[in-house]
Amino acid sequence: MKNSEIAKIFSEIADLLELKGENQYKIRAYKKAAQVIESYPIPIEQLYKEGKLQQIPGVGESIAAKIVEILRTGKLRYYEKLKAEFPPGITSLLEIPGVGPKTALSLWKELGITSIEDLERLIEEKKTAVLFRLGEKTAANIIKHVQSQRRKEQRILLGKALPIAERIVEALREVPGVHDLIPVGSLRRFKETVGDIDIMATADEPEKVLDVFVHLPGIQEVLAHGGTKASVIVEEGVQVDLRVVEKDSFGSLIQYFTGSKEHNIALRERGLKQGLKLSEYGITDLKTGKLEKFPTEEEFYERLGLQWIPPELREARGEIERAALRNIPKLVELKDLRGDLHVHTKWSDGQDTIEAMALAAKERGYEYIAIADHSAGRGIARGLGVERLKKQIEEIKRLNQRLSGIKILAGIEVDIRADGTLDLPDEILQELDVVVAAIHSAMSQDKEKMTKRIIAALEHPLVNILAHPTCRIIGEREEIDVDLEEIMRVAARTGTALEINSMPDRLDLRDIYVSRARELGVKLSINTDAHAVHHLDYIRFGVGVARRGWCEPKDIINTWPLEALEDFFRKKRALLR
């Protein structure tokens, strides 16, 4: 059973306990367990087999026993019993903003409402007016929220949100008297999707900045416009909030608004143990009651005895403990990258020539770039067979003689066929500098078959990188069903790198798997899979994922000098031949 499925059960239990009016700390315990399990990089089933369930933070005796029951029987009696106490569907009411457990319960008990549709109908018939604390305004708000939730797509890709934020920040920078200007929230943490865009600023005249903001080109609707905060919807359909705040507490404010929520909770719990109360306004000493303000985040963390924590790590996944030990890793940065090892050209489905891609790479400060067009198996992508690949290798040789300051590596993105064999013969593959292998077909194979298939590719001495290992497309295609732990172990053993694909809708491997791979000693490669020159700039999203996975330059093969990289590839051939 998948981690997400187990997490869902505990999250439902938390909702049901809320309706029951149970102890709020018990509810929180279930919520926390669900949240941790949802983003846990190791399959819960595996931890169960190893008897290590309680090593998951937030999972104690009771929840561990429930996980065991779920995995053994496929069911949980406690959950079934709880569900039977309420009509099915009632927890869906909790998804409506403004409706919590108390409201949901009275909607059901007083009016028999058990679904969002019921609720809408009865509000329109004005039958909810009899309820305690549910007047006209609340009813109107519920209708508004339900309708707007139906209309808008919930979260948008980071790759779409970041350019919007940058565009706005750039425009506001021109306003006289503006000092700080920084996007916060999940955007600053480089989370793969974001809900809305939140920007914080300090300025001499806040009204002036907000005034410019609501009149920027591309603003579709102004939702609110006050003296310190304004909210708009931009033409891309995303909500953008701008807050202009006090300079002397800017540090604690951006810390608070950057999140994550879980990170902030963990931080405040730690503060309490030190007799300190944390909030967005600063830190209050509980003994003296005095509030201390912090202009910078560094000072804020320092007051707690912590090293500053990069936003990408702020997910309550052990970063606070590491910061206390002053042992936060020196995360990989964009400037550490020396090349891109997976790009396409006109030879298959790319838009630009080899030369154009190479020059663009040079412009970005790279030392090398690997051309990895599709192999013939991909009919739709005008894939390369043996003869055309030979010609391409010749072309690359000629270009390398002509161009200076950039080394073009001859490569291929070879298809891993359904049976695990590669789409091109070894004789031609060994003529290449680098071989990237990938799954593009038969993605619905069962777990056992898929795992064997990928392992066969990893064990091939000529395969250097596994591209987009889970094949997911965010919001569109689920991950393939595969034993990732096993894949990672084989990748580590054979010296095969796993790719962090930087395409905004892929970001594959995703952050939590990157973190696990790194723990297991797997090397990673941050590539763009660029199909045009401008795609090379997507690399920063891949870097964000690597940072969220706690990677340092040594973990990322394309931060290495060319000789070290070639050495890495040679070693695998020698090892497995």
Added chain:
DNA sequence: GCCGTTTTCGGCCCGACTGTTTTCAGTCG
């Protein structure tokens, strides 16, 4: 239900907003 720089028992994050059966409960981020 979880957990331990004060704890194996007794705590458990913080502040703001909103509607309102008006002194605050309920909800949210």
